[in-house]
Amino acid sequence: MKIVHLTGKDYFGAGRAAYRLHKGLLKQGAESLMLVGDKHTNDDTVLNVQNSLLHKFFKKVLIKLEKHWLNISGERIKSMFSSGIHGFSLAKKVNALTPDIIHIHWINRGYMNFNEIIKMKAPVVITMHDVWYFTGGCHITNGCSAFTTMCGKCPQLNSKESDDISTHIQSLKKNIYRKKEILFIAPSHWMKSEAERSSLLKDQYVHHLSNGVESTIFSYQASARARFDFSPDKKLVLFAAVDATSDDNKGFKLLNEAIHFLDKDHFELVVIGGKKEDAYLINGIKIHNVGYIGDDKLLIDYLSASDVVVVPSKHENLSNLIMESLSCSKPVVAFNIGGNSDMITHKKNGYLAKPFDSEDLANGIRWCVNDEDRNAQLSANARQIIEVQYSIDRVSKSHLDLYAKIIEGVND
Numbered sequence: 495m496k497i498v499h500l501t502g503k504d505y506f507g508a509g510r511a512a513y514r515l516h517k518g519l520l521k522q523g524a525e526s527l528m529l530v531g532d533k534h535t536n537d538d539t540v541l542n543v544q545n546s547l548l549h550k551f552f553k554k555v556l557i558k559l560e561k562h563w564l565n566i567s568g569e570r571i572k573s574m575f576s577s578g579i580h581g582f583s584l585a586k587k588v589n590a591l592t593p594d595i596i597h598i599h600w601i602n603r604g605y606m607n608f609n610e611i612i613k614m615k616a617p618v619v620i621t622m623h624d625v626w627y628f629t630g631g632c633h634i635t636n637g638c639s640a641f642t643t644m645c646g647k648c649p650q651l652n653s654k655e656s657d658d659i660s661t662h663i664q665s666l667k668k669n670i671y672r673k674k675e676i677l678f679i680a681p682s683h684w685m686k687s688e689a690e691r692s693s694l695l696k697d698q699y700v701h702h703l704s705n706g707v708e709s710t711i712f713s714y715q716a717s718a719r720a721r722f723d724f725s726p727d728k729k730l731v732l733f734a735a736v737d738a739t740s741d742d743n744k745g746f747k748l749l750n751e752a753i754h755f756l757d758k759d760h761f762e763l764v765v766i767g768g769k770k771e772d773a774y775l776i777n778g779i780k781i782h783n784v785g786y787i788g789d790d791k792l793l794i795d796y797l798s799a800s801d802v803v804v805v806p807s808k809h810e811n812l813s814n815l816i817m818e819s820l821s822c823s824k825p826v827v828a829f830n831i832g833g834n835s836d837m838i839t840h841k842k843n844g845y846l847a848k849p850f851d852s853e854d855l856a857n858g859i860r861w862c863v864n865d866e867d868r869n870a871q872l873s874a875n876a877r878q879i880i881e882v883q884y885s886i887d888r889v890s891k892s893h894l895d896l897y898a899k900i901i902e903g904v905n906d
Contacts, residue, residue: 630660682833
């Protein structure tokens with residue numbers, strides 16, 4: 495069986511999840527390839543199809559064209575919004591590889607024109623790493639439910655028009671889904687529920703298949719704490735995200751508020767992501783901002799050194815960080831939103847705080863670490879759920895089973 499994955503990157507977010515699946519499929523004996531536009535791994539099975547200087551130049555042009563197209567209507571972009579139009583043509587390259595399955599992950603920011611799906615000959619599977627595939631262009635709905643009808647008056651575009659750009663993008667997707675049969679995968683139960691509420695996918699069966707993690711690699715390293723200059727008598731809280739302190743969705747402001755409810759004599763915080771800074775204090779609590787980490791081994795050491803991981807995001811599908819933390823036997827505190835409850839069982843392997851209650855976030859941090867026996871049990875439970883549900887071996891086998899059913903249906 496030959497699977498070709500399409501995703502803009504082989505790292506961060508959707509790209510990280512897609513690459514893990516790709517490697518898991520290879521391990522299961524499948525013939526798997528990834529086609530990306532921005533490659534960071536040193537892996538011959540990942541092909542950078544937009545690596546030339548000309549490709550890079552045109553990608554920047556495509557991104558600027560999309561921004562201009564969205565702005566000429568006089569509408570103001572408040573957060574990430576994608577048309578699906580301004581991207582490269584990839585169908586010819588994909589068809590030349592003669593795959594049995596085409597698995598699409600994240601295609602925006604100039605990577606691929608979404609209309610290309612219609613030209614693809616093999617069956618197409620799409621994993622919805624965010625809500626974009628069933629909205630009028632947004633990646634985070636921010637509470638808007640217009641995607642359940644036909645969008646319009648888009649708050650993220652500051653639009654007052656019923657027939658605006660979001661309506662046209664949703665119509666474009668509707669046309670694509672009418673012309674090309676696609677099987678949609680939701681990594682979390684929350685995403686499945688949202689997709690089934692949408693006007694675009696409400697009449698389709700959406701499969702629930704989670705992402706996975708390399709549980710043999712992401713595991714607790716007992717000696718990790720001694721490698722860092724953290725106070726031995728303090729409980730270490732870890733927070734990590736791309737653009738950790740600047741991306742409002744990642745919730746650092748909410749965590750900052752929660753810090754003010756914690757005892758300065760008992761806690762330290764390590765922040766991974768964003769710019770590296772010298773240690774500083776918030777409410778007397780030392781903050782170690784270590785900057786971006788591109789090395790899994792170092793990330794595993796930081797996770798292992800921590801006592802609890804906090805994920806205060808306002809929106810999450812199926813967080814890679816939560817999965818990685820649990821795999822390293824660390825309890826996780828997060829808000830009870832999105833797909834967080836798929837992985838975190840309240841007071842069993844972590845704590846689900848009330849959205850978006852900073853004081854309850856602090857309550858969860860304290861609850862997870864203040865009792866040594868409780869923390870040990872939470873840690874054991876954290877690892878157990880990964881082994882039972884989220885190991886990449888298990889997840890890749892489930893995907894192979896689904897691919898086989900699709901191919902069998904096509905051949906019948």
